[in-house]
Amino acid sequence: MLRQPNYIYGPNTTLVPATINFGEYMLQQLWKHKDNTALINAATEERITYSGILQQSMNFAISLTRMGIRKGDTIGLISENRFEYWGVVIGAACAGAVVSPISVGYVKGELLHVTNISKPKYIVCSPSLYKIHAQTISSMKFVRKVILFGGDKQNGTLSYNDMVLETNGCIKNVKYEEFRCAEVAGQSDTLVVMYSSGTTGLPKGVMITHLNILTLMCSRGFADPSKALISISPWYHAMGFAGCLNGLSNGVCFVCIPKFDIDLYLRTIEKYKVAQLTVVPPILVALCKDQTKKYDLSSVLFILSGAAPLRKDIIAAAHVKFPNLVMVMQGYGATELTLGVLGFFPDSFRVDKIGSVGVVVPNVVLKVTRL
Incomplete structure (x- = not known):
């Protein structure tokens, strides 16, 4: 067959393991970098290693299976960016479940709307968000239990720590060599349900498969694994979710800023010699308008x-x-496209094309059509 003249083809030199569970792929990558630091909280200096996320993911998967979660069941996730987030995402994937990250900014009506789309059997929630949404969640007949981050239990909730930490005495650490993920059909089984921005009405649920995410993870990354990156985009959003997972699959250390603060952001760049920033325009505008001169920003390339x-x-x-x-x-993408379909890579530099959104990313085909 001949290539279509109105199609633009991205490189297909990247091999994608289409038959495996995305969770299995991530466990392999976490194991590969197990001795490295994965996440650092810029405000508190707390950190977690890749082996820490690996262990939490496997233990959480086992706990979910014991609680009756089966392939295709949905786990809702309502939380600000915190270390436990990825143990839930990867662990649920390992169990064959569907993960549904939910915006922390939703009010009661929006929360009811999106959960009625995905109908999660369990909702994992941070204590601060549970305090806001406890009454709303209790009205959802399809939710069996709430799993609360941290060690506290409130109003019959389950403790995430009890499900993942051996020191709590409720679970024994699973060995990587003995762990096996649930079997999935990577090309058709849903891994994540994310929600669109709702610009044409209420948010819609976007079904993203294991293969969709694997294709993104196996594309050529721009990040140098030896350099720390700043993570500030919310992880319930496609940009933060896919961007952080992509970095973690490549052994990158992320310095997480819980809430945007210009002074903390600039101080983090200087302290960790950050070479690449991933931002949305309002943040870059704020950084450029800031008149602070006391930080060394020469590391940013x-x-x-x-x-x-x-x-x-x-x-x-x-x-x-x-x-x-x-x-x-700059790049171009959408939640429905598993984040980015146009972007820049080391071999596609075009410094003379200001405003360009780059080239077609690997394993993607774009169609040019008349509107």
Whole structure:
């Protein structure tokens, strides 16, 4: 067959393990980097290693299976960015379950709407979000129990720590060599249900398969695993969710900033010699307008911006703010597209094309059509 002239083909040199559970792939990557630091909280200096996430993921998967979770069942996840987040996501995937990350900004009506789409059997919740939504969640007849992050139990909730920490005495650590993920059909089985922005009405549930995410993870990354990255995008959003998973699958250390604060952000760049920033335009605008001169920002070489277009004057201002900046890159994607379908890679530099959203990413085909 001949290639279609109105199709643009991304490179297909990347091998994608299409038959395996995404959780299995992530466990392999976590094991590969098990001795490295995975996440650091910029505000508290707390950190967790790759082996810590690996152990939590396997233990959580075993706990879910013992609680009756089967392939295709949904686990809701309502939480701000915190270390336990990825143990839930990867552990649920290992158990064959579907993960449904939910915005922390939803009010009662929106929360009821999105949970009626995915109908989670269990909801994992941070204590602060449970305090806000406890009454609403209790009205959901399809939810069996709430799993609460941390060690506290409230109003009949389950403790996440009891499900993943051997020291709590409720579970014995699973050995990596003895663990086996649930079998899935990677091309058709749903891994994640994420919610669209709702620009044309209420949010819609976007069904993303194991293969969708695996294709993204196996694409060529831009991050240098030896350099720390800042994570500030919410992980319930496609940009933060896919971006952080992609980094974790490549052994990157993320420094997490719980809430955007310019001083903490700039201090983090200096302290960890961050080379690449991933931002949305409002954050880059705020950074460029800041007049602080006390931090060394010379380590920043690349800035990746998404979610909305950047004006040329902001790109120019970024080159002033970050003296060694090589390029401000933009991309194009959507929740329905498993984040990005256009972007920049080391062999696609076009520093003379300001405003470009790059080239087609690996294993993706775009169709050019007349609207």
